[in-house]
Amino acid sequence: MSKTLFEKIADREIPADIVHEDDVCLAFHDINPQAPVHLLVVPRKPIPRVGEASAEDQQALGHLLLVAGRLAREQGFAATDQGFRVVINHGQHGGESVPHLHVHVLAGRQLDWPPG
Numbered sequence: 001m002s003k004t005l006f007e008k009i010a011d012r013e014i015p016a017d018i019v020h021e022d023d024v025c026l027a028f029h030d031i032n033p034q035a036p037v038h039l040l041v042v043p044r045k046p047i048p049r050v051g052e053a054s055a056e057d058q059q060a061l062g063h064l065l066l067v068a069g070r071l072a073r074e075q076g077f078a079a080t081d082q083g084f085r086v087v088i089n090h091g092q093h094g095g096e097s098v099p100h101l102h103v104h105v106l107a108g109r110q111l112d113w114p115p116g
């Protein structure tokens with residue numbers, strides 16, 4: 001199996017602005033930010049997409065959300081008069097473009113609802 005784009009970032013084969021790394025995941029700035037702050041939190045395990053995760057991934061999935069929340073908090077977006085959004089896209093209608101599960105963390109502007 002060839003490496004996914006995000007595995008190549010984790011292995012430093014493709015450069016990225018990495019802001020967090022641990023045994024389970026890494027987080028880095030999106031190359032095409034959709035908000036003043038746009039981070040991607042990515043498991044090291046190349047789970048293709050959330051709908052294909054299995055019970056054995058339960059701990060990793062929870063970890064991704066905890067890291068997403070911690071990064072938003074550390075960057076000053078956790079106050080409720082600020083805020084941030086966590087997004088996971090699955091498949092074509094979901095807007096997925098990279099087949100390696102990732103959590104988007106968007107912050108720094110008013111985000112619309114419903115999303116486009």
Ligand code: 5GP
Nearest residue numbers: 016028029030031032089095096097098099
């Ligand atoms: P998706 O559309 O799959 O939910 O999100 C994939 C995200 O990966 C997009 O927001 C896209 O801008 C980002 N992305 C694609 N290629 C690269 C890259 O080489 N480096 C970084 N940092 N982000 C990327």
